Every structure is written in C-alpha cells, then in structure tokens.
Amino acid sequence: MAEVATRETALKEAEAVCTRRGAVLTPLRRQVLELVLRAEAPVGAYALLDQLKAMRPGAAPPTVYRALDFLLEQGLIHKVERLNAYIGCNESGHGHSHDHHHPHQFLICRTCGATMEIADPAVTHAIEAAARRVGFVLAEATVEIEGTCARCAEA
Amino acid sequence: MAEVATRETALKEAEAVCTRRGAVLTPLRRQVLELVLRAEAPVGAYALLDQLKAMRPGAAPPTVYRALDFLLEQGLIHKVERLNAYIGCNESGHGHSHDHHHPHQFLICRTCGATMEIADPAVTHAIEAAARRVGFVLAEATVEIEGTCARCAEA
DNA sequence: GACCGGGTCGGAACATTATATCATCAGGTC
C-alpha cells in the first residue's frame, strides 16, 4: 500500500523535524502520531485513547492529550475545531517544512468524513487583508469548510 | 446606553424574522437570545445556564441547548467553535436580513476576548473559489481569526 | 558518588461541554 510508505516517510520526517528543534519524539508521541496518520478521517482524542490502550494498558486521557499537545505544538498535526478531532498535517505541495503554525484550510466532507488540508494563498491573503483593515493583529486563523467532497458529490 | 437600544431593536427584529418564517420566539428563547446579546464576548452554554437559573429555577442543560439550537437555526446567533461559545449575529452593514446561514468571519481577541463579526466578500469569494477548484461543494465555512484587536494592540 | 533540575509519564480525580430519554403540558384538529 502506498499509504504505508507515505506514513513511514512522514514519521521519519517528524523525527527529523523534532531533532532539528531539540524536541524529542518519544515512543509514546510517535505512537500517537502514527495513530493519527493511520486514520482515514480526523480522529477524536478518546478514539485514540481506546487504540492506545491496546498497546499501553495504563493509558488515560492525559496520556493522549499530552502527546496531542506536543504534536500540535510541533505542527505535526492540526485540530479540526468543528469536529473536536485531530488530523495529521499535510505539507505536500506547499513549501512549509513543518512550520509550527502555518496557514491552512480544511475541507470537511459531511458525507464521508474525509478531511482535506489545503493552503490556498488567496484565502490566506484575503484573511490577512481583512484583519489588517480593522487593525487586528493576526496570530492564527482557523478555516474549516464543510460540504460535500468531489467523490461524494458525483456519486 | 446605546447598547440597550441596539439590543431592543435586535430583539424586535428577531421577533419579526421568526414570525415571518412561522417560527416562534418563545419567552425562553427570547431570554436566552437577550443573554447572548447582553454579553460583551462570546458566552458559554453553561454561563448562560447559570444566568438563566436566576429567572427559571428549573433550568437544566437541555433548556439552554434547545434554545441555542433554535437561535442558531434561525441565524440569530452563531457558535464560535474555537471557544465553544455563542455570540449574537451582527448583521450591521452587510445586506443579509438574517439569512439562516450567511458567510461570515470572526476576529477573536486573545487579550480582551472581544469577538467581532465581519463579512468580507474577498474572504468569502476566495474560499468559494478554493472549494470549487477541487470539486468540493461548499455548504458552510467557519473562519475564526485569532490575534489581538486594534484596541489591545495599541495599548 | 550525591545532589539537583528539567522533562516525561502514570494515574486518580475533576471540570466542562453536550446529548439522550422520558414525562408533561398547551394548543390545534378531527
């Protein structure tokens, strides 16, 4: 499967990114990251916890949330606010080498749940301009677009 | 205070909007709407519940959530996903007469908590274009911009 | 070696946000 290869690559790169920054991708954090990457759609913290318990019987909510916080901090995953769920950061294409927080947008399919990350410069620019116009100093923008993905729309 | 007048107007208009649609702005719903409008910043459901209890001793979570669902449905309030909080819909300026769901964006100040609703056509258009480009059928977009508002930035 | 300090993790309890379910009541319709 191609996805497996992609995931392996992503994990290796995550490792590299952390090392470069003096952060440590511990086995626990790596496991959680792998679970997030393995999922087809954004995953909830407690779904991750359930899976994690198979490997680590003692796992509790803080176990997962600490790992997620770390991964969010490092920009390796994102949180989808509308779903209270987490998704692997997809850098493909755009030139951010895992910036801690890079501008991005999500397309969330209501039918199949698949969530796609894009980084549209026009959207980013329009948001920056809108903020500037009212003297607002932008720190981070959440853009979550809900609807029907191409595949589900034609079916 | 000007805000009181504004609020009165908003409540009257809400009443009118509901009637026009055959929906009923019951006393409970009206009270919840008023509490939301009265708040300076987005309010959580349980904060509303606490206030509501003063007027309705029997109020429970479903009491508030049902009212909020109705108000969301009617487009009289919005939910701020990043804060799990609710805010009155501000139509001022743009021409939507309480559409059920009109495109809008939030500017959330991390310092003072104030949250401003805007409706920037460029942002809306860029999002529509981005979705169309990948064959995504847009239903609704959440745009929540966090940062520092003009007032807090200069202070 | 002994000691300290930071970072990580285990584990219990708790806080916050939201929903499910069933009962009740008022108003309209047949």
Added chain:
DNA sequence: GACCTGATGATATAATGTTCCGACCCGGTC
C-alpha cells in the same frame, strides 16, 4: 373527547478536556 404536534421540565449520561501529584529517568554539577 381523542389525537397530534411543538415546546418545556427533569433526570441521567456521554463526550471532551484539565488539574494535580508523584514517580522516574537522565544530564549536569559539586
């Protein structure tokens, strides 16, 4: 009156997220 519908009352429970304390490891430093 019997029946339906929409709104609310009331209890319980689910889902999501945090606080707190203590243990442990590891890299310095004396």
